[in-house]
Amino acid sequence: MMQAGKGQTECPSCALPVEGRPAECPYCEYEFPGRSGKYRVVMWVALGVATLWILDLVLSALR
Numbered sequence: 001m002m003q004a005g006k007g008q009t010e011c012p013s014c015a016l017p018v019e020g021r022p023a024e025c026p027y028c029e030y031e032f033p034g035r036s037g038k039y040r041v042v043m044w045v046a047l048g049v050a051t052l053w054i055l056d057l058v059l060s061a062l063r
C-alpha cells in the first residue's frame with residue numbers, strides 16, 4: 001500500500017494518494033464522503049424529513 005503524503009488523501013477505493021481534498025478520486029471516480037457540501041445538505045434534509053415522518057407516525061399511533 002502506498003503511503004499518502006502531506007496534503008494528500010488516500011483513496012479508500014483504489015488506495016492511490018490523491019492530491020488535496022477533492023470531492024472524488026481522479027483515478028477511479030470514487031466519491032469521498034462528506035467532502036461535498038451539496039451531499040451533506042441533502043443528507044441532513046433527508047434525515048430531517050425522516051425524523052418528522054417517524055415522529056408523525058409515532059404520534060398518530062398514540063392517538
Ligand SMILES: [Zn+2]
Pocket residue numbers: 011012013014015016025026027028029030
Ligand atoms: Zn480512487
